[in-house]
Amino acid sequence: MPERIEADYIIETSDDPRRAAEAAAGEQSSGTFVPVPGETPELKQRSAARIEALDLLETVSTPSLPGSAGTPPDGHFQRARVTLSWPLDNLGPSLPNLVATVAGNLFELKQFSGLRLLDIRLPDAFGGAYPGPKFGIVGTRRLAGVHQRPIVGTIVKPSVGFGPAETANLTQTMCEAGLDFIKDDELQSDGPHCPFDDRARAVMRVVNEHADRTGRKVMFAFNITGEIDQMRRRHDLVLKLGGTCVMASLNSVGLVGMIELGRFSQLPIHAHRNGWGYLSRAPMLGWSYIAWQKIWRLAGADHMHVNGLANKFSEPDDSVIASARECLTPMFADKPCLAMPVFSSGQSAKQVPPTYAALGSADLIFAAGGGIMAHPGGPAAGVAALREAWDTTLRNAPSAASADFGPVEAKAS
Structure with a gap:
């Protein structure tokens, strides 16, 4: 099992897909829409979400969701499969806070004209913290x-x-x-x-x-x-x-x-x-x-x-x-x-x-x-x-x- 929490997404964006994924990683960990004084390199090393994988998929000519920012120069919105990860220490083995982390504000980011959570992989600590099916x-x-x-x-x-x-x-x-x-x-x-x-x-x-x-x-x-x-x-x-x-x-x-x-x-x-x-x-x-x-x-x-x-x-x-x-x-x-x-x-x-x-x-x-x-x-x-x-x-x-x-x-x- 992973030492970090991992989540796979499919994204759609008018922006560069890596830049959009970085926005999601920042929003869901140590960052926000502007740099803040306390977000030091040491803090990022300890607590920031990481992009573990990014694979480009197809492009589409029409955004899937309203409210996204900008129109792509070539008129096509890029889709990609992205894996983000977080250190367990950010939240501990907590299911409510896990949901806030992997499925929180990132759905609202205007960098995305589409975003769907595909899968999650959890450290063993979650298995120790929750009963799971008793029967x-x-x-x-x-x-x-x-x-x-x-x-x-x-x-x-x-x-x-x-x-x-x-x-x-x-x-x-x-x-x-x-x-x-x-x-x-x-x-x-x-x-x-x-x-x-x-x-x-x-x-x-x-x-x-x-x-x-x-x-x-x-x-x-x-x-x-x-x-x-x-x-x-x-x-x-x-x-x-x-x-x-x-x-x-x-x-x-x-x-x-x-x-x-x-x-x-x-x-x-x-x-x-x-x-x-x-x-x-x-x-x-x-x-x-x-x-x-x-x-x-x-x-x-x-x-x-x-x-x-x-x-x-x-x-x-x-x-x-x-x-x-x-x-x-x-x-x-x-x-x-x-x-x-x-x-x-x-x-x-x-x-x-x-x-x-x-x-x-x-x-x-x-x-x-x-x-x-x-x-x-x-x-x-x-x-x-x-x-x-x-x-x-x-x-x-x-x-x-x-x-x-x-x-x-x-x-x-």
Whole structure:
């Protein structure tokens, strides 16, 4: 692992790319827009960000973002891939301050008509400072009672509108259909029509009764998104009722909220990425998922949403697979911090063979909402179709006879 914090970017500028990268390095470390007396050569040597690499890419004739300074002499804006690095001593192993460093004011610099964070690499000190996933793949499989195949799940639909009793009735139907995993929709948390405590008690009564009859407890991810004290209280109630999973919306609870949840949680944390589009959809602005998901895994996320193949959103399939592979790629030699990728959004049995062919691992949650709940034969038929699709795909995979379906370790590009 690097001794310094490293971050890769793609930039677009009307200026000389190295000069623009130097502006970013200065803005995000010891410098500012004018020289200041205290910024001595010794201080720069100790604390300044460095340009570790700069590779020119293509040029474009139109700036990707408004507000950039000047028009290039030849009418073309230059793109480049840049790696910056910072000494760990600037901030220490602090995730909130890491985000301020690698993804702070540099997005606003008018030297850039485009800037996107592609990846980050962290010293081992970060692995020692944060818990990472407490359950991850192994713990999730143990609690769900599912081994050597994907965990098949669904989402409570309609997303909102049901009260506690209706949600519990639907949960009973889904348990009897043979599901491994059920989750609240991210829109359902603690509204007056469906209070969290009443819903949790009603749902867990059904889940526990089903477990008593069958010997198998369905994992239900309760959406505990809220303020930190609310999340703690809701988590404690789920734990007391015998639940095996909680869910939080990352962009809603924020980094500090997720860090605190990761520290006190005694259950797997199902991390929902709703809002991801506003961080990523503009190709020359924001974050790559490759960089973004590392922050949340280190904070304690056990499951990370990655979208799905042929999904209902705008993300292309190669990006989905790169995201999922990255969740299964170790972050540190002594602390892998692996999270189980969650495939969802318009998924059904038809996406099963290409998902496994592209990912090369069965360590995933495959969540189908409409693909199960709207199946012509009913939810049980929808679950059966998914299970059959996965069983067939794994049985026919070239390496299926000898594979243990452990985490893949290929580095996503």
